[in-house]
Structure formats: C-alpha cells, structure tokens
Amino acid sequence: MTWVQVVFVLLGLVAVGSALLVVTTRNMVHAALWLVVTLGAVAGVYLVLAAEFLAWVQVLIYVGAVVVLLLFALMLTRAPTGPQTDLDARRALPAAGVALLVAAVLVTTVVAGFSEVTLDLDQAIVGSAEMTGATVFEKWVLPFEVLSVLLLAALIGAIVLSRADTAGAEDDEDAAAGSSDTADTADSRGRGGR
Numbered sequence: 001m002t003w004v005q006v007v008f009v010l011l012g013l014v015a016v017g018s019a020l021l022v023v024t025t026r027n028m029v030h031a032a033l034w035l036v037v038t039l040g041a042v043a044g045v046y047l048v049l050a051a052e053f054l055a056w057v058q059v060l061i062y063v064g065a066v067v068v069l070l071l072f073a074l075m076l077t078r079a080p081t082g083p084q085t086d087l088d089a090r091r092a093l094p095a096a097g098v099a100l101l102v103a104a105v106l107v108t109t110v111v112a113g114f115s116e117v118t119l120d121l122d123q124a125i126v127g128s129a130e131m132t133g134a135t136v137f138e139k140w141v142l143p144f145e146v147l148s149v150l151l152l153a154a155l156i157g158a159i160v161l162s163r164a165d166t167a168g169a170e171d172d173e174d175a176a177a178g179s180s181d182t183a184d185t186a187d188s189r190g191r192g193g194r
Contacts, residue, residue, distance in 0.1 A: 008048045015041035032070050039063045053129040069151065076162040 001009075018037040025031045039062045046055035136144070 004048060008045060011041045011044040011048065015045065028074055029071070032067055032074070035070070036063055036067050039067070053132050057132075069155065072155070073158045076158045078162060 015038050018034045018041065021034040022031050022038060025034060039058060043055045043058040043063070046052075046058055
C-alpha cells in the first residue's frame with residue numbers, strides 16, 4: 001500500500017466512526033460537532049482523490065454553513081440540546097440491520113459498476129476548479145438559487161417558531177401571575193371579613 005492509500009483508508013475510518021457517533025450520541029450539540037468531524041474527513045478524502053476544489057467547497061458549504069445553520073436552528077427553536085434520557089435503544093437492532101443491508105447493497109452496486117474504472121490522476125481535469133466552475137455556472141445555476149431560497153426560508157421559519165414560542169410563554173407567565181394576584185386579593189378579603 002502506498003501512503004496515499006493509507007491516508008485514504010484512515011480518513012475513511014474517521015468518517016465512518018464519527019458518522020456512527022453522530023447517530024448514536026444522546027446530545028444534539030455533540031452530534032452536530034461529530035458531523036463537523038465527519039464532513040471534514042470527507043473533505044480530506046476529496047483532497048486525496050485530487051479534487052481540491054470539491055474539498056474546499058465541502059469545507060466552506062457543509063462544515064462552514066450547514067452545520068452552523070443546524071446549530072442556529074437548535075438554538076432558535078429551543079430544542080432540547082442536553083442528553084436525552086427518554087431515548088431508548090428498542091429500535092437500535094432493527095435500525096442497525098437495515099443500515100447494514102443498505103450498506104451491503106450500495107457497496108455491491110459500486111464495486112460491480114466501477115471495478116474496471118481507472119483514473120489517470122496525472123491527466124485528470126474532473127476535480128479542477130475550471131471544469132467545476134464551468135459546470136456549476138452553466139448548468140446548475142437555478143438549483144443553487146432554489147437551494148439558497150430554501151435555506152433562507154428554513155432560517156426565517158426557525159426565527160418565527162422561536163418568537164411565537166417566546167410570546168406564548170410570556171402570555172402564560174402573565175396569565176399565571178394575574179391569577180395568583182387575584183387569588184391573593186380574594187384570600188386577603190376573605191380573612192378581613194372574618
């Protein structure tokens with residue numbers, strides 16, 4: 001094995017291990033941070049495969065934007081971020097079985113479909129910035145714009161949900177404070193009349 005293959009395998013193991021930690025941890029913030037490690041390892045795999053532009057796009061968009069958006073969504077919607085004690089592992093075994101079955105099908109499909117394919121990395125232009133930029137700005141402009149509008153709508157929705165929850169909590173607190181004041185007044189009148 002060459003050192004490139006060793007680095008590729010190590011990055012793959014880091015990506016798979018941290019991906020397992022994403023779905024098995026009971027803390028949402030820790031899951032988001034393990035997702036950063038997973039996406040960073042995938043960016044490293046892209047670097048090893050001589051797709052530098054794709055690696056930096058992976059870091060900037062997924063690690064830099066999607067994970068930050070996920071953390072903002074967790075904070076703005078007041079989702080429980082600490083350990084979830086009510087989660088149980090009743091469905092862990094069937095889920096692991098389905099995951100292994102899907103992984104086996106995917107690996108078999110990829111190996112059968114691409115076992116004879118080789119890339120000449122000395123002449124490769126597949127991962128070059130010029131080729132990728134031309135493809136993105138000629139053929140994929142509309143999907144990128146639609147995705148940006150979708151992400152903006154998700155962020156606005158998270159803000160609206162957090163504001164509505166805050167307003168409802170303040171109204172509940174005001175109503176509870178008003179009812180306790182009324183009860184105290186009635187109680188003091190009742191004592192004074194005796």
